Amino acid sequence: MNPDRQTLDELRIDRAAAPRGRPYGLLLVILLLVVAGSAGATWWFNRPRTAIVRTVTVQQPSSGEERTLLNASGYVTARREATVSSKVTGKVEEIYVEEGMRVEAGQTLARLDSSNVARSLELAQAQQESARATLIETEALLEQAEREFARITGLAEKRVASQSELDSARAEAKSLEARLERQKADVAVSEREVAIQQQLLDDMVIRAPFTGIVTSKTSQPGEMISPMSAGGSFTRTGICTIVDMDSLEIEVDVSESYINRVQPEQPVEAILDSYPDWRIPARVIAIIPTADRQKATVKVRVGFEQKDPRILPEMSVKVAFQKSEEATPTSLDPTIPQTAIRQREGGHVVWIVRDGRVERRAVTIGSTRGEQVAVSAGISGGERVVVDGPDELTDGDQVSEVE
Incomplete structure (x- = not known):
């Protein structure tokens, strides 16, 4: 036999002589898998499901929320606010205020050019002095005429002076009396004219009508200002705007459907949008007795219980109308x-x-x-x-x- 083939025959495995235990092991593995699958399926179908x-x-x-009857929103407004202007048309000469400045009632805010008015005042004063001088002259002439009339009357009684001389003396005295009365009226007229020119000169000074804060400045020196719009955009109608901070209040539009929940003097809690954590005590001042047919709302005025410099005009604010303290909690x-x-x-x-x-x-x-x-x-x-x-x-x- 070929040696190589004999070697290969020796290395060949005789499967007939191999051990027969392997099929039993395979069956055991399959059985274990079946048992594990059944247990897993049982756990899956009986597991606690998450809903x-x-x-x-x-x-x-909170107690505040429980007491609230109605919520609304509005704006802070000033009850006293004025755009200060002049009484006459004139050119601005000086302005003494700036935005944010506090002014007192009667304080000078600005001055207008008063040169023409000053000259008119001087003329009126001169005319007044002339009228007074003429009056003094007429008083002296009247005094002399009265003495002359008395003398002629005495002579006429003695038949020394004629009736014609007596009549002339009487007429002269009466004429001077009438002239004196007219000149007194002229002096009064000149005094009124001086007063008018003095008032016009005083009107060249613009003063604060009340105590407040300057919120806007609308004119500059050199511009024309008038109490009414004139000359287009070249003429200003105001010097500045003053707001009385003590008159700040809240204006709220409340729906007609809920106005029955609002009463005068009702307590209110106000919250400014700028300070959401600050609750400001307030109270209903008045319910305006008319409705807005287009918005179906009624305007309600709410006043602050305490004033604070953080409260500014035109700020947005939310208000909560609350039950009165006497209401049963x-x-x-x-x-x-x-x-x-x-x-x-x-x-x-x-x-x-x-x-x-x-x-x-x-x-x-x-x-x-x-x-x-x-x-x-x-x-x-x-x-x-x-x-x-x-x-x-x-x-x-x-x-x-x-x-």
């Missing part, structure tokens, strides 16, 4: 949506979510406020309740929350 629920947090109202029950309430065994229950599981809780229902329900017993503020979820929930079910 998807929508939850909300129980709201616990209501309980501060927590509120939840009506969809969270469920009927079980003739009572009301809710599902509370805690540590990923639900807990059934019996509750006592109070008043209804829109879509919210007040709960007088059973839950407290801050807890999370289910508002939407499966109907087959049971105590202890695992859930997953969504907002």
